[in-house]
Amino acid sequence: MARAIDEGLLAAARLFAGIGGAELHRIAEMARLVSRPAGGEFFSQGDPATAFFLLVEGRARIVQITSDGQQVTLRYIAPGEVFGAVPLFSGGPWPATALAVVDSTAARWSREATDRLTAQYPVILANALAIVGERVREIEDRYRELATERVEQRVAHALLHLANVTEKSPAGAEIDFPISRQDIAELTGTTLHTVSRILSAWEQQGVIESRRMHVRILRPEGVRAIAAEARPEGRSRL
Amino acid sequence: MARAIDEGLLAAARLFAGIGGAELHRIAEMARLVSRPAGGEFFSQGDPATAFFLLVEGRARIVQITSDGQQVTLRYIAPGEVFGAVPLFSGGPWPATALAVVDSTAARWSREATDRLTAQYPVILANALAIVGERVREIEDRYRELATERVEQRVAHALLHLANVTEKSPAGAEIDFPISRQDIAELTGTTLHTVSRILSAWEQQGVIESRRMHVRILRPEGVRAIAAEARPEGRSRL
DNA sequence: TCCTGTCATTGACCTGGAGCAAAGACCTCC
DNA sequence: GGAGGTCTTTGCTCCAGGTCAATGACAGGA
Structure with a gap:
């Protein structure tokens, strides 16, 4: 004070x-x-x-x-x-x-x-x-x-934003404050279970690395690719 | 001009x-x-x-x-x-x-x-x-x-807002410009099909009245009740 | 070192609502 | 009054992701 x-x-x-x-x-x-x-x-x-x-x-x-x-x-x-x-x-x-x-x-x-x-x-x-x-x-x-993208894309966007990853961030970046699966869920409009499943899958693929209360982005371009993924098919432009 | x-x-x-x-x-x-x-x-x-x-x-x-x-x-x-x-x-x-x-x-x-x-x-x-x-x-x-409510509640909110229904609107109110199911869907983050089904059901119940490009709220308190509906069960306050 | 609370993972199941398809209603313009 | 375009309705199917349940992994305090 x-x-x-x-x-x-x-x-x-x-x-x-x-x-x-x-x-x-x-x-x-x-x-x-x-x-x-x-x-x-x-x-x-x-x-x-x-x-x-x-x-x-x-x-x-x-x-x-x-x-x-x-x-x-x-x-x-x-x-x-x-x-x-x-x-x-x-x-x-x-x-x-x-x-x-x-x-x-x-x-x-x-x-x-x-x-x-x-x-x-x-x-x-x-x-x-x-x-x-x-x-x-x-x-x-x-x-x-929230209105148009799937959970996986929203989580990808959120991580990029929280970790301050920009176009030219070459190497990975870590979210520099403690954050739980529940926190990420509340930020992206989903549940901690879904977040957990998504992060587990990404960790398998090697695009991120995570421990309790921490997430580190290993391959930003990988996460960015997920964020940009279009919905499967159909949805004809109108 | x-x-x-x-x-x-x-x-x-x-x-x-x-x-x-x-x-x-x-x-x-x-x-x-x-x-x-x-x-x-x-x-x-x-x-x-x-x-x-x-x-x-x-x-x-x-x-x-x-x-x-x-x-x-x-x-x-x-x-x-x-x-x-x-x-x-x-x-x-x-x-x-x-x-x-x-x-x-x-x-x-x-x-x-x-x-x-x-x-x-x-x-x-x-x-x-x-x-x-x-x-x-x-x-x-x-x-x-969008993050927490179901489609039905969001549509209810949207209609109340578009029809300018306030606490003290006693009788019904009509949305005073032409609006399609598709328009309502784009406003509430859903599809025209779901909007159509919802409005049909409400019309059955007599809370609204609708024709092509028009929606009139007959019983505002009915729509308000739908907007306020909690999710079924579970979801224990955490 | 154990104990307790918080956080995370994973499987099994279920459902709201999207996607697809087809038909009906209405409107306008020849 | 017929034809074509735009809206709307409604049935059927399917799946992303929520819900439920159980177990596991850490971390901090006694």
Whole structure:
């Protein structure tokens, strides 16, 4: 709590793009650092939205819980990313819960601080709009995936995304935080059993390697091929 | 094209909330009216994003087309709603296609006009942020539905939404634009066959009434009950 | 070292809904 | 009023993946 916020992180954050060092210092002073142990909550679905957060260290996941107790993971948050900001701008309570995946620390700006922030630095509004717009696009893509692709492809996409595999990642990459089969299932809209079967098969083929709570991609192009696989036949273009 | 834009519509639009009559007039002058016949496109997935739109009259739907030709409907647009704005703020080409469902007219602000608009009336940025935030919430809800609910419940939700049925709608309501089984299927992530079967069953039960390209909800509480139905058994809260 | 709780694997079974096919209903335009 | 196009319905089949059940593998604490 007493520690200072790393202003380098703020400088790199997209939300504060275009803001200089001196101002960043004042912005940092308006925030409060909050830490949560693995499994702890930064905020909880249904509670009134009183602040927004920027993850400083660790990893968080945003989860919706349905009325019958199923969990759906909307996104994972890496350091430097903003979360919990939407209801501050569009009103309403928090539509989801933010869970610390590992011991994590976030900077927290209260609603009042946010109001001052956007009044003093209007560029933040524009940056926020770009970020939220980007999020619309991501979730729309996930939606399309869920509507049109099979589980295996969705899991492949999720792994590539979580392991930060890009076009030019030559060698493999490991997901750098602990993740269970159940977690992957909640992220891809399936069950841990199906995830387990899929990962076992891939491990047989040698495209991934996995142990308890860990997944490593050995052959990214193999996983990418699975992600791109078309559905068998038929389905004639209309 | 030569017609003037209805400033009453702009005044009611959420995007221009907080802007007075005189300014609205100038804003209206910066737009151009574009009309499309039923089935026509306002913009097309993959094209560079050069403007944003506000639907003046008619109805539009935003559709993504997958590489293998399947269509996924992201949302329907009613008069007064903004569409196509996201890529103007976060960059990139249009991620989807906007189709006129019936003969429709929209006001179109070019990218340059948009820049002037947000510079002169910063409140538009804040309004846009609220709108886009709202959209994040909506699509996240749809995502959760798709991940956790059965087809029947998703169709029920979709009909209630399309027919504008709210808590206090006593009598039935009709979807006030033509919509096929295929359209409903693309909106709910299923096939026209399944939609047809479901609607037939509901018609038997007397909760809806339907003809070619039309659906009317007779007993909203009946449809709402279906939408809320829990999955049979098991699924013990973990 | 054992004990307990969490996570993972795998087999067997079942089902919601997709895929396929064919026929019917409606609409519009000659 | 017939012909052709677009929607819709409905029966049948099949399978991806959910559900159920049981066992196994680790990890951390006492």
